[in-house]
Amino acid sequence: MSSPEPAIEANGLRKRYGDTAALDGFDLVVPAGTVHGLLGPNGAGKTTAVRILSTLLRPDSGTARVAGFDVVRAHQHVRYRIGLVGQHAAVDEVLSGRQNLVMFGRLYHLGTRAAERKADELLNRFRLTDAGNKPVKQYSGGMRRRLDLAVSLVLAPSVLFLDEPTTGLDPRARNEVWDEVRGLAATGTTVLLTTQYLEEADQLADAISVIDEGRVIAEGTPDELKRRIGADRIDVVVHDSVDLGRAADLLAKVAGAETTTDVDRRQVSAPVHDRMAALTELVRAFTDEGLAAEDVALRRPTLDEVFLRLTNHEKERAA
Amino acid sequence: MTTTTLPQPPGTLGERLRWALADGWTVTRRDLAHRARQPGMTVTDLLFPVMIMLMFGFLFGGAMAVPGGDYTEFLVPGVLALTMVFGVEATFTAISTDAARGITDRFRSLPMAPSAVVVGRCGADMLGAVVTLTAMVVAGLAIGWRWHGSLAAALAAFGLLLLLRLAMLWLGIYLGLVMRSPEAVMALQILVWPIGFLSNAFVAPGTMPGWLGTVTEWNPLSATAGAIRELFGNPAWAADSWLSQYAVLAAVAWPAVLIAVFCPLSIRRYRRLSY
Structure with a gap:
């Protein structure tokens, strides 16, 4: 057959x-x-x-x-x-x-x-x-x-x-x-x-x-x-939204990737490849800079992010 | 590769017909099983029309003077016809509930005859109508109603009642497929009342204001009620209009027209579920 x-x-x-x-x-x-x-x-x-x-x-x-x-x-x-x-x-x-x-x-x-x-x-x-x-x-x-x-x-x-x-x-x-x-x-x-x-x-x-x-x-x-979608993500929530800019710069350097900022939740996030290394490095960078983080979390990409990424790619290609 | 023995789709016309009937009967039996599981519901369904008959019979019986007879003799055929019209609710509820719960979709994904859903409904509701009519006739006899014509005429009268129920069945199937929400049953439950009362079921159209009398005369329910009064030999109360002269003809024509309209519409609607 x-x-x-x-x-x-x-x-x-x-x-x-x-x-x-x-x-x-x-x-x-x-x-x-x-x-x-x-x-x-x-x-x-x-x-x-x-x-x-x-x-x-x-x-x-x-x-x-x-x-x-x-x-x-x-x-x-x-x-x-x-x-x-x-x-x-x-x-x-x-x-x-x-x-x-x-x-x-x-x-x-x-x-x-x-x-x-x-x-x-x-x-x-x-x-x-x-x-x-x-x-x-x-x-x-x-x-x-x-x-x-x-x-x-x-x-x-x-x-x-x-x-x-x-x-x-x-x-x-x-x-x-x-x-x-x-x-x-x-x-x-x-x-x-x-x-x-x-x-x-x-x-x-x-x-x-x-x-x-x-x-x-x-x-x-x-x-x-x-x-294809990207690896895990790291989310950092800062105490004060005036620190968002500095936090985003640090995170971008550690993650080597573009960050996204959510002002309302005082949160910056970025995709990371080596999750544990990125986490330790980020915490150290924050301590060195004297920046206070309220919360730091590692998580898998959510379906929303999958779609945002995939559909955005689609639209870019179409444009 | 292993071969599993699957039933083959029916090929010849005879086989298709056999399966259409067998599948229809399976769907009818589902409804019979519902009744067996919920005897209370069946009793309630029977009690309601019987209660209406008793209520009107005893409440108004004394006050109504029917020329050439008594009110009970006039009322019972009217309530029999009214019950057939109210049957539209049962059909509608069953069809729209299945559609809303996804059971209609499951049926449609099975290799069963596409007609079975409707044929099965038809079987179940017509059986239900026979049971209801039997209970009401017994209750009617108990309160003094009698038929005076021949047995053949009485059987013809029951035939006309079932024909009216069949027309209501197709109307119910169509509405159930179109509205497809069990909430719509509320609207229907309210709407059947004016249809039921704007008829000759309880009083003669001649006693109403002229325009209302005309509307009432043309109600399909009035046609059947008038015809079966004639066949049962019960008083018809002021049978002078053109329509009431040809009551039996109207009682055949009205349901026939309703079936001719709503049967094709329902089939089309059911087919369109796949578009």
């Missing part, structure tokens, strides 16, 4: 809503068996992309193939091979977890017996057996999410779409979802995950596409992207 076809392949997808382009030439290739993160701010087009790839929405132009089938022309074939977990847990609140699984199994055209067997198997796997006959209304947020995920796995899909699967979950429930995604990836399921959290993509994804204004603006492994 020749090199296997990618599990997800999108070429030049476009989708407009009135005057706004939700997707504006969206390209994506996800090799089979990998976890791919689609990272972007609200309104970047992540959900539109997932809705097109999961056959819920028709693109205005462009093509996409999922699990080997065209999402528009062969949508019925695609639907037997995908699972979709949307932003809200799309399960019936009145029915029990088991009733939900059996109903969706029937709608995947499993026989009654097969649907019931599958339901029990999934309840067990997602640690919902005890709550299986209780109405979903009584489930916690994490349990609902697990049931939602279980429903999307009724047919053991080869491609799973997760649209912001951990939004609104507490850290424990979030970790549970992450574990499940890792487990699925280990069994060879291709996962496309959208998220607003850099950390989530970092934890789960083999590769990340950063999306903004309907297009992919950067792509790579989490490490590659971080290197």
